[in-house]
Amino acid sequence: GIQVEQSPPDLILQEGANSTLRCNFSDSVNNLQWFHQNPWGQLINLFYIPSGTKQNGRLSATTVATERYSLLYISSSQTTDSGVYFCAATNQGGKLIFGQGTELSVKP
Amino acid sequence: DTGVSQDPRHKITKRGQNVTFRCDPISEHNRLYWYRQTLGQGPEFLTYFQNEAQLEKSRLLSDRFSAERPKGSFSTLEIQRTEQGDSAMYLCASSFSGSYNEQFFGPGTRLTVL
Numbered sequence: 001g002i003q004v005e006q007s008p009p010d011l012i013l014q015e016g017a018n019s020t021l022r023c024n025f026s027d028s029v030n031n032l033q034w035f036h037q038n039p040w041g042q043l044i045n046l047f048y049i050p051s052g053t054k055q056n057g058r059l060s061a062t063t064v065a066t067e068r069y070s071l072l073y074i075s076s077s078q079t080t081d082s083g084v085y086f087c088a089a090t091n092q093g094g095k096l097i098f099g100q101g102t103e104l105s106v107k108p
Numbered sequence: 109d110t111g112v113s114q115d116p117r118h119k120i121t122k123r124g125q126n127v128t129f130r131c132d133p134i135s136e137h138n139r140l141y142w143y144r145q146t147l148g149q150g151p152e153f154l155t156y157f158q159n160e161a162q163l164e165k166s167r168l169l170s171d172r173f174s175a176e177r178p179k180g181s182f183s184t185l186e187i188q189r190t191e192q193g194d195s196a197m198y199l200c201a202s203s204f205s206g207s208y209n210e211q212f213f214g215p216g217t218r219l220t221v222l
Contacts, residue, residue, distance in 0.1 A: 031209050041197050041216045043151070048210040086150055094164055095141065096201075096211060098150030 002027045002091050006099035013077050013106050021072040021102045023087030032063055033096065034072050035086045043086065046072070077106045110134065112214035114200050120220045121190055128186045129217045133202030140183050141211060142175055143199040144168065151199055157183060158205055190221045 003026040013019055025032070034046040047054050047061040049070065054061055058077075063070040074081055084103050088096035113132045121127050133140045139158050143151040154173070155165045159180040169175075172190075177183040187194055197218050201211040 030207070031211075033210065035213075041145075041218065043199065043213040045210070045212060048208075088150075090209075094139075094156055095153035095166075096143075096151075097153070100150050 002029065002089055002097050004087055004089050004097050004099040006085075006087050006102050008102060009100065011102060011104050013104065015077060015079060015106055015108050017077050017106075018073070018075045019077060019104070021074075021085055021087075021104075023070040023072070023089075023099055025068050025070075025087075025089045027068070027091050028065065029089040029091050031096070032070055032087070032089045034061055034070070035088065036081075037084045037086060037101070039083065046085075074104075077104075079106045079108055082106050112200055112202050112212055114198075114214040114217050116217060117215060118218050118220075120222065122222050123190060123192060125190055126186065126188045127190060127219065128184055129198055129200075129219075130182060130184050131200030131214060132182045133200070134212060135181075137202035137204055137212075138180070139203045139205050139209070140177055141201040141203070142183070142185050143201065145197040145199060145216075146195075154185075187219075190219075192221050195219055195221045 005024045035043040049063045051065040060073045084101045088098040115130045141156040142154040145151040157177040172188045197216045199216045201213045203211045
């Protein structure tokens with residue numbers, strides 16, 4: 001089945017800095033999602049982006065399906081951006097395969 | 109707009125007891141998924157339903173685990189004879205089954221087996 005790898009595993013930023021999180025996947029996908037997991041464990045949907053580019057406020061994402069990667073950009077980071085970011089993908093229209101996550105810490 | 113809901117949010121049980129969790133999906137969604145997440149890991153797929161039909165089960169789903177979705181709406185996940193290794197966050201998600209298949213997750217049920 002498809003494999004999903006995220007990098008970096010950990011990231012420490014100063015408030016106001018920009019960051020890029022990467023997600024590589026091993027096969028073509030028909031669903032790719034980015035999530036932010038809050039401190040209580042709930043997965044918050046950030047982007048549904050099997051291909052192309054989307055933006056939502058300070059966050060944007062790009063998936064280059066032909067090269068099998070996706071990027072999540074966070075600009076002007078805030079302390080509330082801290083937490084774990086997951087990329088997940090599927091090529092079977094069903095189960096999502098998750099990466100191991102990137103743990104982001106934004107310092108004031 | 110009602111999202112995915114799960115009940116209970118927390119469950120503490122003793123080893124060997126049975127537990128049952130409930131998930132109510134977004135009402136228009138015909139697919140419902142169960143995942144399990146342990147500390148420091150990403151969620152792992154357990155099983156999913158399309159309407160009433162259980163379409164796929166992970167090998168993680170041992171014979172102590174059973175899931176149902178009898179009327180194609182809510183689902184239950186039962187764990188029999190719980191073990192300490194079952195301690196985890198159990199997440200439910202729902203989606204449409206067509207080309208637009210974004211999954212939305214509930215708040216999870218955190219299980220602790222003593």
